[in-house]
Amino acid sequence: MKFLGLLLLASLGYAQSLIQTEIVHKGRVVSIYCLGSIPGTAKGDLLVFTSFKKQIKRLLSKPLTPKIEKKIKKLKAYKKLGTPACENINRDSGNFDLNGNATIAGKTLFGIPLHLEANITQGRAVYETYCVGCHVERTNYTFPVVREAIKQSPMLYDESQIPDQTLAHLIAYFNRFRL
Numbered sequence: 001m002k003f004l005g006l007l008l009l010a011s012l013g014y015a016q017s018l019i020q021t022e023i024v025h026k027g028r029v030v031s032i033y034c035l036g037s038i039p040g041t042a043k044g045d046l047l048v049f050t051s052f053k054k055q056i057k058r059l060l061s062k063p064l065t066p067k068i069e070k071k072i073k074k075l076k077a078y079k080k081l082g083t084p085a086c087e088n089i090n091r092d093s094g095n096f097d098l099n100g101n102a103t104i105a106g107k108t109l110f111g112i113p114l115h116l117e118a119n120i121t122q123g124r125a126v127y128e129t130y131c132v133g134c135h136v137e138r139t140n141y142t143f144p145v146v147r148e149a150i151k152q153s154p155m156l157y158d159e160s161q162i163p164d165q166t167l168a169h170l171i172a173y174f175n176r177f178r179l
């Protein structure tokens with residue numbers, strides 16, 4: 001049954017339902033991710049989501065040092081605070097379909113010419129090929145803004161190196177969490 005649930009999550013894809021949101025914990029604003037109504041984090045590779053529940057379970061399987069106990073306490077607080085945040089957010093932005101392709105609404109919002117395909121997974125590969133190494137992701141940037149920016153030194157990427165179709169995928173990736 002658990003396996004079936006996982007399969008279901010995998011087939012739904014993260015594209016539409018993994019959303020970044022913010023909670024206030026001890027006066028500090030903490031950024032968390034919600035997959036459906038499940039709160040958690042999506043560190044490093046932003047497409048890999050780990051629920052707080054799973055993180056707590058992992059920690060509980062280790063010898064309980066004071067440091068680990070403190071971590072568990074923090075995660076439990078996030079989990080509790082995250083639940084209403086996850087329920088309140090607009091989960092269905094309509095910017096992507098279930099396969100991570102930008103819809104007409106999404107393309108319009110991101111400034112991507114409508115005749116181009118714009119897919120999150122393909123965009124991630126473009127990002128890893130051309131952008132990683134120099135600076136962190138540029139989230140929420142539109143197509144025309146990035147087209148101009150990457151022409152500048154030291155990037156000097158023009159249309160012959162990164163054609164519009166390639167850029168369209170990249171822009172889908174940059175806007176994957178946008179509401």
Ligand code: HEC
Nearest residue numbers: 127130131132134135138141145146149150153154155157
């Ligand atoms: C050779 C290193 C290098 C690579 C590779 C690179 N950049 Fe840059 N980029 C820079 C530097 C340096 C700046 C100017 C300083 C800054 O803003 O970080 C910059 C600035 C930018 C800016 C404008 C500044 C801003 O954030 O508003 C954007 C947008 C941008 N890069 C996007 C990209 C994208 C998209 C890629 C991949 C297609 C890419 N860069 C690849 C080094 C690089």
